[in-house]
Amino acid sequence: MRGVLGAFRELDAAVEAIEALKEKRIGAIRVFTPTPRHELEEAIEAPPSPVRRFTLIGGLLGCTFGYWIAIWASDYWPLVVGGKPIASWVPYTIFGFEVMVLIGGLSTVAGLLINARVPRLTMMVGYDPRFSHGDYGVWVECPPEQVRAAEEILTQAGATEVRRER
């Protein structure tokens, strides 16, 4: 992977660099930011996160399992309590709900880990510790013939440091 990294002190400079790179259609852009900002999201124009699908599927499966385990166990060991049905849906809604939250929540976390590609034990190319403190980083992965143009755009936008990495 070959590309150019630009480090920015100011948010608007990073946004300007991303917009210019997109306009010139140079490489694939990745942004490092110490905190999420809507300005960067809008400049990148990323699609909606698919984590919601993990949440929905996990929640539905959990709810089903919660009802099922209560009904199955009651049927397996039938014991009439208070003259009510063996499988009584009113109290079993508690299990449906609790297991829905449990499995839905854990599926959400699984969705985050899978989509964000974590855990990762080695740092990716272009990452710099300062991006978790206060600076913004714009990493452009591009072919050798576009490296020069990318460097110029990043410098013009106000990058405090521009360097090639591979």
Added chain:
Amino acid sequence: MATVAKPLPPRDEPRRPNIATAAVQLPAVRDFEQVDREIIRTLRPGLGWFIGLGVAVLALLLGISAWMYQIYSGLGVAGYNPPVMWGVYIITFVFWIGIGHAGTLISAILYLFRAGFRTTIYRCAEAMTVFAVMTAALFPILHLGRPWKFFWLIPYPNWRYIWPQFKSPLVWDVFAILTYFTISSTFLYIGLIPDIAVLRDRENISPIRKRIFTVLSLGWRNTDNEWRHFARAYLFLAAFSTPLVLSVHSVVSFDFAMALTPGWHTTIFPPYFVAGAIFSGMGMVFTIIIPLRKWFGLKHYVTINHLDAAAKLCLFTSLVVGCAYMSEWFVAWFSGNEAEQSFFANRIWGQWWWASSILYTCNMVLPLSLFVQRLRRSAAWLFIISFTINIGMWFERFVIVVPSLSHEFEPWQWTSYRPTWVDYSILIGSFGWFTMWFMLFIKQLPVIAIAEVKEIIPPKLRKQHEHGVDPAGRHFEFEPDTPGEYA
């Protein structure tokens, strides 16, 4: 999660009013570097921390010793007096579960409502939740005659071919509390990941700690892709935690409300328990956050406006709880049920008048002082009130559990209850257990969410804002109305 850098009003516009709103700001915090420096600084342990940890461990050892004695001698050494077979352990179980609820309210519900004042207090509140649930979960086990058989409540295939009774509120409790603990600790950990990455990336860190933080941060790199999925996952976890916080204490209230005992068999219990839980948790949040902001020099992060806003929430929950108390009295009178009326008379004017007086004074009367803005903006007064709320809420559970069991339908059932030294030691031990975990937490991980605080600090901009505001974009400062405080 994400925020937009909005232009601030020009200097000649009137300054923002000196009152707490949902969107409190941090005028004394200038940039991201200051946030990192000042919050990471709190991780250095001092003498006071070691003393505090030592006291907590001693209290825990006292509780463990008492429990060992109880296992050796049997449950008879606790103050149970039939038919009062629920005592300090169940009271304290409900108390600690309740404490946890304010943490989830602040971290999840206020997050969904976009209440800005939660930002600097939610990490402490979330950690408080996890440790409070860890403490609460011990008490049903302590209450068992054979505590080593506690796992029989969990449904798993076994050689006995026996499954738990799913119509029992005690099994509902197991599911509710396990879910609550799992989701709360997951929520806490997920929120911590970007902050652990900050700790990992700082200079002058020992190689061992760097390795630990590298593993714990899961190799977090602050990319736009990570933040995009993180924000969505955090939102959904908050959305799951919100009904969970309402359901868990409702389920705990079913332990009582499903019984026919006077004082327990009432439909008001679920909302009454939830409001009480949030109220008690707010009290504990103040008890924790007020000394911390002073000892760690974080008064400009947890400002007097933050405390003021949280105090308003505390006052509101106090009014809800007070309304629930009055509804109980009204229902007892209006129902015409003699057993219920006799029980309430005994609770308020009879045998348990002293416990009821403590409860009503601490939970209904004293919190009314928070209507006074000057008192809401006094950290000292809030700290005092938080103590009285903690005491009052423990007694609320005492008044729910003991008077009902000691004054059931038949006069021959009427009796008394007096906790023994074993009960008191285990109660003290529970505070030691909770405090020990909290003390360890505050010196290993940041007590204020670094990444979220950075979201509310205006970012550095190269260009001028439209209104000609300083590019550094600092929030406006003004004279605080409380000496020595930031607002």
